Amino acid sequence: MVATGCGSECDRRCSATSHRNDCLWFCNSCCKKCLCVPPSTFGNKQCCACYGNRKTKKGTPKCP
Template identity: 65%
Template sequence: MAKLAWLPSAIVFMLVLAFVIQLSYAGGEGSLRLEECSKACDYRCSATQHTKPCLLFCNKCCAKCLCVPSGTYGHKEECPCYNNWKTKKGGPKCP
């Protein structure tokens, strides 16, 4: 039994490592290069009926923030710059 005493520590270490790796791919600010914005925005805007305006603003936001939240909707907390950029009227600028 003493031979397996390290097992709980190893499991905790692996879980923490997996969590850290997940965060690094979550799409935080600066996680994209400018040339990757187009592909990320294509996916982000793929589920909307308003594709052209979505792509226009998504690419604008990505060029400024170098990030696009994961998924086709929501998850804006992954990219504070993207989330906090507002229109003159105070609404969200980035889709």
Template identity: 50%
Template sequence: MKLVVVQCCIIFLLLTSSFFVPSTADSSCGGKCNVRCSKASQHEECIKDCNICCEKCNNCVPSGTFGNKDECPCYRDLKNSKGGPKCP
């Protein structure tokens, strides 16, 4: 009986461990970018771009969901390939 319980626990841990995928972004960037992109219509693209900008700008992400880019000049000044703003 104890062996069955132990086996079930091991199987459960193995199955649930696949849900804990480490984030590629720094955790401080991830939290800030989740807030920044919380109202974005293209949420996944916003998160991706925000994390790139955050990492390049030493974890600086403007507060709020829009605007306030003067808080992080590096974030504000990054440009995409077309010369437009890179960071959401």
């Protein structure tokens, strides 16, 4: 899903996590870079390849 507003898309994406502030921070960072946030609250990263392929320095997924 192409994000016209990262805030509302990330609110939806992070709505089910107990680590909401961290999730929102990373999601917004990824959304601004990729212009996309996957549908649902978990998974479906194949719908937004850039979002799913971003990694931390340790090689773990960067985007929630």
